[in-house]
Amino acid sequence: xxxxxxxxxxxxxxxxxxxxxxxxxxxxxxxxxxxxxxxxxxxxxxxxxxxxxxxxxxxxxxxxxxxxxxxxxxxxxxxxxxxxxxxxxxxxxxxxxxxxxxxxxxxxxxxxxxxxxxxxxxxxxxxxxxxxxxxxxxxxxxxxxxxxxxxxxxxxxxxxxxxxxxxxxxxxxxxxxxxxxxxxxxxxxxxxxxxxxxxxxxxxxxxxxxxxxxxxxxxxxxxxxxxxxxxxxxxxxxxxxxxxxxxxxxxxxxxxxxxxxxxxxxxxxxxxxxxxxxxxxxxxxxxxxxxxxxxxxxxxxxxxxxxxxxxxxxxxxxxxxxxxxxxxxxxxxxxxxxxxxxxxxxxxxxxxxxxxxxxxxxxxxxxxxxxxxxxxxxxxxxxxxxxxxxxxxxxxxxxxxxxxxxxxxxxxxxxxxxxxxxxxxxxxxxxxxxxxxxxxxxxxxxxxxxxxxxxxxxxxxxxxxxxxxxxxxxxxxxxxxxxxx
Ligand code: ADP
Numbered sequence: 001x002x003x004x005x006x007x008x009x010x011x012x013x014x015x016x017x018x019x020x021x022x023x024x025x026x027x028x029x030x031x032x033x034x035x036x037x038x039x040x041x042x043x044x045x046x047x048x049x050x051x052x053x054x055x056x057x058x059x060x061x062x063x064x065x066x067x068x069x070x071x072x073x074x075x076x077x078x079x080x081x082x083x084x085x086x087x088x089x090x091x092x093x094x095x096x097x098x099x100x101x102x103x104x105x106x107x108x109x110x111x112x113x114x115x116x117x118x119x120x121x122x123x124x125x126x127x128x129x130x131x132x133x134x135x136x137x138x139x140x141x142x143x144x145x146x147x148x149x150x151x152x153x154x155x156x157x158x159x160x161x162x163x164x165x166x167x168x169x170x171x172x173x174x175x176x177x178x179x180x181x182x183x184x185x186x187x188x189x190x191x192x193x194x195x196x197x198x199x200x201x202x203x204x205x206x207x208x209x210x211x212x213x214x215x216x217x218x219x220x221x222x223x224x225x226x227x228x229x230x231x232x233x234x235x236x237x238x239x240x241x242x243x244x245x246x247x248x249x250x251x252x253x254x255x256x257x258x259x260x261x262x263x264x265x266x267x268x269x270x271x272x273x274x275x276x277x278x279x280x281x282x283x284x285x286x287x288x289x290x291x292x293x294x295x296x297x298x299x300x301x302x303x304x305x306x307x308x309x310x311x312x313x314x315x316x317x318x319x320x321x322x323x324x325x326x327x328x329x330x331x332x333x334x335x336x337x338x339x340x341x342x343x344x345x346x347x348x349x350x351x352x353x354x355x356x357x358x359x360x361x362x363x364x365x366x367x368x369x370x371x372x373x374x375x376x377x378x379x380x381x382x383x384x385x386x387x388x389x390x391x392x393x394x395x396x397x398x399x400x401x402x403x404x405x406x407x408x409x410x411x412x413x414x415x416x417x418x419x420x421x422x423x424x425x426x427x428x429x430x431x432x433x434x435x436x437x438x439x440x441x442x443x444x445x446x447x448x449x450x451x452x453x454x455x456x457x458x459x460x461x462x463x464x465x466x467x468x469x470x471x472x473x474x475x476x477x478x479x480x481x482x483x484x485x
Contacts (some may be wrong), residue, residue, distance in 0.1 A: 001079075001361060002117045002363070003037040004110070004137035005095055009252070011358075012095050013116055013301060014382045015164045016136060018214070024078030025464035032412065034126060035049070036117045038090040039071060039083035040319065049074040050083060057084075057119035059112055063180050063315040068116045070124065082124070084116045102204055109481045110200065110386045111179040114140035121155055124403040130471045132160040136170030139204035143192065144181055148248075158478035160470060161208035163201070163378050166229045170200030187195035193308035194230070209478040210470060212243045214380035215401035215464075219244030227377050241477060243470055246404060247380040248460030254365070254386045258425045261362035268454045272459060273367065274391055281326065281367025284360070285351025289324045294440045297368035297392070299383055301363045302331025302339070302354075307374030312338045314433075319349050321437045326368065328454040330362050360376040370436055374421075374429045384418070388453035393446075394418040395436050397429075406476065411439065417453040 005011055007020030025032040037043070039050075050071040058065045073081040084090075090107045097104060103109065118141060121128065133141045142159035154427065176198055177187055187193045191201040205211055212217035215381040219242055221227040223235045235242060252258075252358045256274070257267045263280035268271025278295060282288065291296070298316070300306050310334065319325060327339060327350075336354050343350040353360060365371070371387035373396040379399030388405075396402040409416035421432035440446055 001033060001132045001134070002114075002138040002141055003134040004113070006035060006037050007250075009046055009048055009257045010095055011084075012356075014380065016251060017382055018162075018164070019079050019134060020208075021248065021253075021450050021460050022328065022464060022467065025248065026145045027465065028461075028463060029468060030387075031468070033079035034080055034128070035081045035118065037081060037083055038095075039085035040095055041091045042095065043095055044091065045081060048076075053124065054348060055080065055123045056118050056286055057123055058114070059115045059119060059181070059321055061108060061112060063178075067469045068111060068112075068120075070120045070148045075200060082120060082426050084113060086112070089113075089365060107170075107176045107198075108179055111140060111172060111176065111181070114138055114200075115181045116363060118144045118154060120408045128155070128157045130160060131155060131157045132162065132467075132475055133208070134162045134163050134199040134440045135479065136199075136204065138179055139170060139200035139202070140182065140192075141204075141206040141238065143180075143186060143203045143206070146453075158210075158471070158474035159208040160210050160212060160474050161204035162214065163205070163222070164214055164377070164469055165416060166213075166227065166231065167200070167377075169194075169202065169229065169231070171197045173197055173378075189425055195207035199231075202231055202234060205231060206240075209302075209474040210243060211235070211472060212245050212435045212467075214244070214384055215246050216244035216450035217403050218377075218379045221377065221400060242475075245409065245463055245466045245470060246458070247382060247386045248463040249382065249389065251459055254362075254388050255267065256391060259362055259366065261359040262366040263363070267367075270449060271391065271450075277363065277366035278369070279367075281363050284367075285326050285353070285361060287324055287326070287348055287351050289349070292322075292441075293388055294323050294369040294437055295367065296325045296370045296395075297364040298325075298327045298372045299330070299364050300329050300373075302329045302335040302395060304332075305376055305378075306331075307376055307424075307429070308332070308335045309373065310424065310426040310429050311374055312342065314430045315350070316345065317430055318433050318465060319409075321434055323433070323437060324349050326353075326364060328353045328357060330354055330356055330363055356480070365392055368392045370433075372433075373402055375399055375402060376387055376424055381405070383457070385458045388456045391450045391454050393436065393449055393453060394430055396420055397424060398422045405456075409452070411440070411442075411445050414445070415452070416449070417456055418449075461483050 147154040264273035264276035378400040
């Protein structure tokens with residue numbers, strides 16, 4: 001498996017949670033899994049004990065050989081992890097971005113990473129059955145593994161490519177072609193070229209034996225223009241090889257009964273701890289509201305994708321429903337400003353923390369009554385599944401994985417685990433929150449809703465089994481696809 005990030009070594013979003021957990025779940029099913037990751041400054045500082053494998057790979061980048069040391073994690077649980085260490089590329093404070101945005105050598109860093117992974121698989125003589133790559137940072141791997149145009153594969157393995165977000169594609173100008181390690185014959189509309197540019201996500205889609213998106217609904221949505229980010233046609237051309245396995249939840253890290261970050265632990269049979277978590281969260285943000293006022297929360301990247309435009313538009317009206325709101329996130333500077341302004345306008349009712357803080361993310365899951373995810377699109381979404389387990393009711397827009405995991409609560413039958421709205425608009429969001437706030441006043445109905453959510457099981461065990469089936473499919477299709485390039 002290869003990816004740009006994985007918990008507990010590096011993280012910017014859900015990808016890290018997935019790559020942190022899936023290998024262990026596969027190992028538990030008896031598979032031998034090795035994970036390749038860049039060795040970032042964050043990894044070095046995480047205290048991960050590493051040892052040298054004795055393998056150094058060398059990749060010619062613009063004619064100059066560039067080396068990486070392949071390190072191995074020592075004594076960790078679960079699957080084995082290899083780190084690609086090149087301090088010039090990866091020993092930086094951000095994973096993908098510095099204070100001024102994307103690093104200017106982004107293309108070089110991840111073209112190198114993809115090539116170093118392929119070289120390391122060979123040098124370590126791993127002989128995998130399947131190589132599973134995630135997102136554009138590793139999109140070249142399926143293409144590289146196929147080898148030269150004479151049909152001799154470099155790695156005799158089936159390839160699986162998981163798309164966690166179609167909106168991030170790794171597009172770079174054609175002058176970088178030499179750094180991909182691929183022949184110019186691949187720079188065509190049928191290959192990795194996309195409107196005159198190199199597109200690394202497209203490389204994964206075109207050359208992998210099978211493609212997976214992280215929920216059923218998202219796997220269909222990205223085959224249509226609205227959410228296809230220009231690659232919907234490319235995906236449709238491969239529709240028989242596109243699957244949609246939902247991400248699982250790592251309940252070892254996200255479990256209110258054992259969570260070390262929260263003020264008091266709790267479970268479905270003893271909810272007293274959740275009350276304490278709520279008080280603790282309000283204190284953390286300096287807010288004071290009576291019990292009857294629901295606390296709404298949100299954690300995530302502050303971008304248009306996450307619905308920040310409709311949220312900021314309606315937040316004052318949401319507060320006027322006699323609610324209180326806390327948010328943790330970083331992202332677009334204009335949202336930072338707007339949120340801070342709203343917090344000043346509603347002192348004691350809105351708490352905003354602009355930053356990345358895993359411990360606080362756990363406290364928000366535990367301390368809130370409701371969790372907002374008004375996303376414009378959401379490939380899978382993890383926070384709504386975490387919220388369910390923490391007895392925090394998700395209010396989501398019906399898109400992607402949010403639509404697949406959340407069912408609208410029906411007060412008559414008491415079925416359902418949250419609230420959903422369909423139209424992407426501030427008014428629809430506000431109406432949905434109003435419905436939730438009204439039900440919050442009905443303590444019996446609310447506890448049934450909370451209990452329904454806490455019972456939901458999105459553990460990795462079942463998703464990992466589905467991945468194993470997908471790997472078997474990939475092996476079959478691999479035999480049929482060769483030699484394709
Ligand atoms: P995405 O991958 O699109 O960012 P997901 O919902 O799939 O969204 O996953 C986001 C993950 O990142 C969750 O585990 C969430 O708790 C975490 N996260 C996002 N922003 C922050 C933040 N500012 N501080 C701490 N954790 C965060």
